[in-house]
Amino acid sequence: MNKITSLVAAPCQHDHAQCVSDALAAAEQVCERAGVRLTTLRRRVLELVWQSHRPMGAYDLLDILAREDDRRPAPPTVYRALDFLQEQGLVHRIASLNAFIGCASPEHVHQGHFLICRNCRVAFELDQSLIQPAISKVAEQLGFTVESETVEIAGLCTRCREAA
Amino acid sequence: MNKITSLVAAPCQHDHAQCVSDALAAAEQVCERAGVRLTTLRRRVLELVWQSHRPMGAYDLLDILAREDDRRPAPPTVYRALDFLQEQGLVHRIASLNAFIGCASPEHVHQGHFLICRNCRVAFELDQSLIQPAISKVAEQLGFTVESETVEIAGLCTRCREAA
DNA sequence: ATACTGACTGTTATCATATAACAATTCTGC
DNA sequence: GCAGAATTGTTATATGATAACAGTCAGTAT
Numbered sequence A, B: 001m002n003k004i005t006s007l008v009a010a011p012c013q014h015d016h017a018q019c020v021s022d023a024l025a026a027a028e029q030v031c032e033r034a035g036v037r038l039t040t041l042r043r044r045v046l047e048l049v050w051q052s053h054r055p056m057g058a059y060d061l062l063d064i065l066a067r068e069d070d071r072r073p074a075p076p077t078v079y080r081a082l083d084f085l086q087e088q089g090l091v092h093r094i095a096s097l098n099a100f101i102g103c104a105s106p107e108h109v110h111q112g113h114f115l116i117c118r119n120c121r122v123a124f125e126l127d128q129s130l131i132q133p134a135i136s137k138v139a140e141q142l143g144f145t146v147e148s149e150t151v152e153i154a155g156l157c158t159r160c161r162e163a164a
Numbered sequence C: 001a002t003a004c005t006g007a008c009t010g011t012t013a014t015c016a017t018a019t020a021a022c023a024a025t026t027c028t029g030c
Numbered sequence D: 001g002c003a004g005a006a007t008t009g010t011t012a013t014a015t016g017a018t019a020a021c022a023g024t025c026a027g028t029a030t
Helices: A007-012 A016-034 A040-049 A058-068 A075-087 A128-142 A158-163 B007-012 B016-034 B040-049 B058-068 B075-087 B128-142 B158-163
Strands: A091-094 A099-102 A113-117 A123-125 A145-156 B091-094 B099-102 B113-117 B123-125 B145-156
Touching (some): A040 A058, A040 A075, A058 A075, A058 A099, A113 A128, A128 B113, A128 B128, A128 B145, B040 B075, B058 B075, B113 B128
Antiparallel strands (some): B113 B123
């Protein structure tokens, strides 16, 4: 896996084709293991989501599909694929942007925590170990049972701050 | 201020009229100090947002306004009031619910971090000291400049878990 | 092979959330 | 009172998401 560890500087520097093929390979594995079908459509949507490290809106995906085919698919087509991919932990939804992004490590189920640059729009998935403990601690103290976590930190990445 | 410290059990137990009047009084103060106008409409929208500790959708607010008056206001009316209230730090937007909730401590500007019960739908604003340090630390390590934070933890509050 | 079954995808219509653009009104300082 | 700025009203539309039902396809049992 072409892991991006120093995420912030990465988008312009890495072999992105490798990211995509790794993500698709991992997806095959995950679906195989779960006994679910990664159909052509679902695979294609996942591939489109992975075209960049920027969250993509469902209608962006529809636009791309419309350009590739001659017929424009209807929204439910892509939303259902996205629902499936989310259920399998292959993509995360970014609530603050109404958008979707490929999961960096779908091998184990987890919540996505993100740093999102408002300039280059790249979203960096944080390792669970960074924010999760604070959340668990708070929840335990207050007797709250956590079911899902939305952690989306917006700002400027190193590169964009230095450029400005 | 009728502070709810053990937030999770609070919604059924506190003097909510006090919450509302405290919130409105605080809002007057905040606007006074900022030199901006808390108009009748803005005050009314804030009051509606504070009708409960549940995040309210903009269209919910429009419905209530329509019931109170005889004329239904158009969406921009309430969205503009909400924008103003957000700018002044009097309400927070909950991205994962497309909804708005009154800020528990508008005296100083801050990001809202929430625990949100999926059953009773009450949202509890966390003290900044709980999650913020973890976020700041991560951001600093990665050279990321934080501008806004979306932290929305969904699950079950104590009361609802015990009831189930 | 054939028919059955459930999963998947297509299609139409509609709902839900949010904003752009411009007009009318109201407030404030002069 | 008046001019300019801020606020609110109004119309239209953009954007994101889902309900409901019809058609198609893959895998299985016969």
